[in-house]
Amino acid sequence: MKLRLVAICGILILSAAVPTVGMIVCAAIVAIQAALMALRPIIACLPTSLTAGQQRSATLRFSIHVATHSEPPHLVIRTLRALLDQDWPSGGYEIIVMDNNTADPALWKPVATFCAAHPCRITFLHRMGVRGAKAGALNIALAHTRANATHVVTVDADYVVHRDFLSRAAEALHRTGADYVQFPQSYVATTTTAPGVDAELEEYFRTNAAAADEAEAVLLTGTLCVISKTALVSVGGWSGATTTEDADLGVRLCHAGFAGRFINQIVGKGLLPLSLRDLEKQRYRWCSGNVQTLLLHGRKILTPAGNFNLHKRLVILTQLTSWFSLALVPFALLTVWLLTGHGHTVAAMLAAGAILLSLADIASRVVARGMRDGQALPVILNALACRVALAPQSAKATFDALAGCRLKFVVTDKSGGKGAGSLPICHLMVFLTALLLLLGGHPTEPLIRAALLTLLLPLPAALLTDKSLRAYRAAIAPPLTEVSA
Known part of the structure; x- marks a missing residue:
């Protein structure tokens, strides 16, 4: 380096x-x-290469992973309440909260107390010394996932999902036959305040993710993604090799032959970065992490060594850049x-x-x-x-x-x-x-x-x-x- x-x-x-x-x-x-x-x-100008959707006969069972680090506890609890209130059968999904490296008990103990009130539905994990940032936390959650879970769902700590989120995810998986699906990120209270910031962030999904959908090579964006547990485990889980562990996982899933689709439906909303400085930090991580991912997997993406057709190579390249x-x-x-x-x-x-x-x-x-x-x-x-x-x-x-x-x-x-x-x-x-x-x-x-x-x-x-x-x-x-x- x-x-x-x-x-x-x-x-x-x-x-x-x-x-x-x-x-x-x-x-x-x-x-x-x-x-x-x-x-x-x-x-x-490239022809769409979508495969026909395949109806899955197996019952879908979701394991929802919420990775947290020094988050305001009331925001996390609000997120968990929305997840508990899904119109999906309560026995058909679990929630795992993985709090990593939060030193202040005032931030993680209220969440732990809330989770303890729902012992059969939420598992709360608190670990210090976790390596790999969010990727490391998600891998710990993956290790605690129920054996009968069919899909892993990631939700950011500030996202309040709609009541039909899991139902829509199941419908999308059945309709497309995809191994993983990505819903767009969306934000609360942007209609009258900061609509331009919202539109700037939305441009990625409306342009890059939508184009990648036609090649079944959508890269993950960290939250509101639903991934086949079999696919996730087969590629080795999450990796902390880059600061955008989601994009890195998307490239590895595509290279392994798994199909990823973008589902253009708003299923939950989170918070915008609350200042220009925070927005800049977020953009710095997204941009630098995607460049890291491109450098790490460049040989697979840009040369015949990779298991990609031309369409997949191009849409992966446009997403990472x-x-x-x-x-x-x-x-x-x-x-x-x-x-x-x-x-x-x-x-x-x-x-x-x-x-x-x-x-x-x-x-x-x-x-x-x-x-x-x-x-x-x-x-x-x-x-x-x-x-x-x-x-x-x-x-x-x-x-x-x-x-x-x-x-x-x-x-x-x-x-x-x-x-x-x-x-x-x-x-x-x-x-x-x-x-x-x-x-x-x-x-x-x-x-x-x-x-x-x-x-x-x-x-x-x-x-x-x-x-x-x-x-x-x-x-x-x-x-x-x-x-x-």
């Missing part, structure tokens, strides 16, 4: 010092960006070249082109999806602002993962008290750098000017997104402070 970081940093230093080398690097980045942008229309961004490198190189008087070179033009291409990719995806879904113009613009505000973190996450930096699993704060505060410093740094280069560097090329103007956008976009999340946090304040009995 350290060798990879040293090598990449060495290439960047050489690129900055020798514009010819930098030109090659920027040309490669532009080519990669263009290729990834071209994948979506190519996939849309949903938030992929190489913009950090051209931004750094363009800054150096403008400061050292090389702003007129072909290399600088290519760097500017790469930055503009990143913005074009963001705008085309968010705006096109919003228009197809008939979203109001203010919602589309707010969704676009949210994606632009998160662009610096996506760029940093991509670079860190490619460079082999050590990545840590970070749980999204749901208490509402840790993430609020001033804007991240990176937005201000990017804004000031671009502004100084525009005013002091006097670039004459329109392409470079346009790129620098593009780099001014994340800061105002972050201010707008932060305002939306503040309104969201205020709107759901009662549920956050509610104490459950």
Whole structure:
């Protein structure tokens, strides 16, 4: 890992010092960006490869796993109450709460007390020293799953599922014959507050997951997924090798020949990240973890060594690169070249082109999806602002993962008290750098000017997104402070 970081940093230093080398690097980045942008229309032209659904005769028995770490106890209890109130026979499912590495008894003991009141229906486990973050916790839950369970269901600690969740899951499994199904993530109270943030997050499911459904190669997204226990065990369970254990499992399931489908039905809702800082941490983990997964399984996905047809390879690649961004490198190189008087070179033009291409990719995806879904113009613009505000973190996450930096699993704060505060410093740094280069560097090329103007956008976009999340946090304040009995 350290060798990879040293090598990449060495290439960047050489690129900055020798514009010819930098030109090659920027040309490669532009080519990669263009290729990834071209994948979506190519996939849309591929024939659907769905197999006929097979009715399963066996009775489905679910084991619902709720992994928790330092969660507000009233939120977890609210989630458990919804799971207890399913219209599925009580003997046909169990609930396992796996609390890992929560040191404060005030956070896990109320949950343990609630679970103890339902001894035949909920199993509560509390473990310290668990390795592998959420993957490690889910593997412990898997080890405690009833022998007769047919499917494992994962539900995040803040998600309140609908009463017919298990019935819908059973219907989807019967109808599709899939080995695992993924329902979309959805969020409470976003209609009037933070609809743009909700729309930005929803774009992944409406675009990438929907396209992957047609190839039966949907990657898991952590919550509201239902997996055949046989399939899960056969691929070795969950892995903590990356910070997106869900996407990693999805790749391994697909490679083993199991079929995964996306079921576009809202079956439960959770909480949005409660601040811009929390939203950024979440996006950093998603992006860096997916890049880690791509590097880990790249040989299977991109070469004949993998057990995938072309359709599966392409949709898996688009899912893992949903938030992929190489913009950090051209931004750094363009800054150096403008400061050292090389702003007129072909290399600088290519760097500017790469930055503009990143913005074009963001705008085309968010705006096109919003228009197809008939979203109001203010919602589309707010969704676009949210994606632009998160662009610096996506760029940093991509670079860190490619460079082999050590990545840590970070749980999204749901208490509402840790993430609020001033804007991240990176937005201000990017804004000031671009502004100084525009005013002091006097670039004459329109392409470079346009790129620098593009780099001014994340800061105002972050201010707008932060305002939306503040309104969201205020709107759901009662549920956050509610104490459950």
